[in-house]
Amino acid sequence: MSDVTASRTVFPAALSIWVPRLEAVIIPIGALVVGLGLFAVFLLFLGRSPVDFFALVYKAGFGTGFSWKNTLSRVAPLLFAGLCVALPARLGLVVIGGEGAIALGGLAAAVMGVWSGALPGAIGLILMAAAAMVIGGAWIGAIGFLRIKRGVNETIASLLMAYIAIALMNHLVEGAFRDPASLNKPSTAPLPDSLRVGDMPIGIEVHWGLGIGVLCCFLCWILLDRTTIGFAARVAGGNIRAAQVQSLPVGKLVIGFTALGGSMAGLAGYFEVTATHGAANASLVVGYGYTGILVAFLARHNPIAIIPVAVLLAGFEASSGLIQRRMDLPDATILVMQGIVFVVLLLSETLYGRLRIFRPDLWGGKA
Amino acid sequence: MTEDLGIWAVPVAMLGGAIRVSTPFLFVSLGECLTERSGRINLGLEGTLVFGAMAGYAIAFESGSAWIGVVAAALAGAVFGLFHGWLCRFKGVNDIAMGIALMLLGLGLAFFFGKPYIQPVAPDLPAISFGWWSEIPQIRAALEVNALFIVGILLAFAMAWMFRNAALGLRIRVVGDSADAARAIGLSPNRVRLWSTAAGGAFAGVAGAYLSLYYPGSWNEGLSSGQGLMAVALVIFARWNPVMCLFAALLFGAAGALGPALQTVGFTSGYYLFFAAPYVLTLVLLIFTSSPGKAMEGAPGELSITK
DSSP states (O other): OHHHHHHHHHHHHHHHHHHHHHHHHHHHHHHHHHHHHHHHHHHHHTTOOHHHHHHHHHIIIIISHHHHHHHHTTHHHHHHHHHHHHHHHTTTOOOOOHHHHHHHHHHHHHHHHHHTTTSOHHHHHHHHHHHHHHHHHHHHHHHHHHHHHHOOOHHHHHHHHHHHHHHHHHHHHHTTTOOTTOOSSOOOOOOOGGGSOOBOSSSSOOBTHHHHHHHHHHHHHHHHHHSHHHHHHHHHHHOHHHHHHTTOOHHHHHHHHHHHHHHHHHHHHHHIIIIIISSOSGGGOSSHHHHHHHHHHHTTTOHHHHHHHHHHHHHHHHTHHHHHHHHOOOTTHHHHHHHHHHHHHHHGGGGTTTOGGGOGGGTTSOO | OOOOOGGGHHHHHHHHHHHHHHHHHHHHHHHHHHHHHTTOOOTTHHHHHHHHHHHHHHHHHHHSOHHHHHHHHHHHHHHHHHHHHHHTTSTTOOHHHHHHHHHHHHHHHHHHHHGGGSSSOOOOOOEEEOOTTOOOHHHHHHTEEEHHHHHHHHHHHHHHHHHHHOHHHHHHHHHHHOHHHHHHTTOOHHHHHHHHHHHHHHHHHHHHHHHHHTSSOSOOTTOOSSHHHHHHHHHHHTTTOHHHHHHHHHHHHHHHHHHHHHHHTTOOTTHHHHHHHHHHHHHHHHHHHOOSSSOOTTOOTTOTTTO
């Protein structure tokens, strides 16, 4: 008899832990489905077939080995840019300036590469990554510093600093660090082959940025969900005053998390330079930082969830070319789809805690 | 005949550039100022502005009248503003993040529907010459002023007057400073914010129409250089004061015109740094006027970015 009563009490206890967690998975997925549904309606209004569209997206993004290569090669910068938004978000900060840290991180890596050309490749690559992380971390960390020391709003500061960073990058690439041989597109000096990161040995031509990015996502998840630092950050993000009453080091947490986020964005720039372009130039500024905002919000700032979300969005972007050719739709179609999904997703925030099905404590009918 | 103005070519070109470049800054910042005074922030004005540029250009081309294009851009902007205002009244919806999402959507829709209008040539908005008194062609060119710039100046002073004296302006301010106080005197904060956001969107639409119908005067996807995004910074710079928005817009415009003006006299380096100067200035201002304990001076009390 005692066994039966024990199992009865255990069952609802497990439910009360897992059902609310399910909420954090089902609501974003539901928002994604509703958003794509609204986009299908948009296509129907234009007299286009949503079925054809989604079939093409699947084929071009995920259907074949070649399309997987195309998709996965776009994932790395989205992982890093997503982390740059998600880490400060744990503290309740909306940092939207990852684009600037990507630009300066990439530049720092390229300049370090030129200086360390005589060193062995492995050391040069590590120095380049360190430079990118330090510069990116300092740039976004400064935003956290200003927030704590001066109360400067981090969203506006990060926006301004992204503009300043991009201007600085362009100025230096066209001036002090310009390779005189780059005529039409001012760039830093091309990196030697020993300082180019290669592909991972996984049978698909995808550079190491993907592997390191996934690793960083797992490490950040451990930091946030499995350490006392992460727990302190969550407390501070929920209620700064409560955190201060508990004498948590809010200032250090804010500066540390923004700097860590910035160093992730710096790594995005690093891999763009060392794996993709081979030099720093205006190609670093193509909007990864802004797509990263969407990635982080879709993943609800959970580093592990960033991985599938980044793959999904990269697949959408990889399919853009085929959609243009086959369906004669503008390349902005994917942007419209992203916009609709993003709006629905943010609107779904209003549902948390209001759906009875995710509140086992209310199932009995009593409040 | 072109006269050699020597070093004076720089300030003259800057004056002309400031007037030309500042008009979109002026409209979009007045729109953001109105929205923020009601206690809400719209970070999506960049998308609204670009969509307004596209809609204004397309309608001007189809109708043959640039002014009908401006009206269409304002209407399109108001629809975006209404949408933002409606979405943000739901509990738990973050107005900053929603602005970014709507920026993405606005840009996407503008590029999507604007594709067929990149080639055609729409009628331009007319300019008014204020340089008739001068013999010097550069000064005449600098004083070719678009009517929208004058409308913008009048609008700035009208808004300043409204916030001080008119019942409507006082209502917007009450809602922006304290939603509780507004409810206590029978105002609906959500409704006031909805219409303030709509009007702000309409101004951003006009700013876009200026870009596509006057300067640079054509529609393409790289038309805006972030004027809509910068509106938020500009309004902080102007301390939520419409007349200060006018001066801030002129300053941002002059800084943007400094690079090209220096190029005309053979000074080519530092172009990007001059372009970034207003952003540095805004950041410095933000750092010196913020403080950890209290809201910024002049900021509406309900505004999420200053609380």
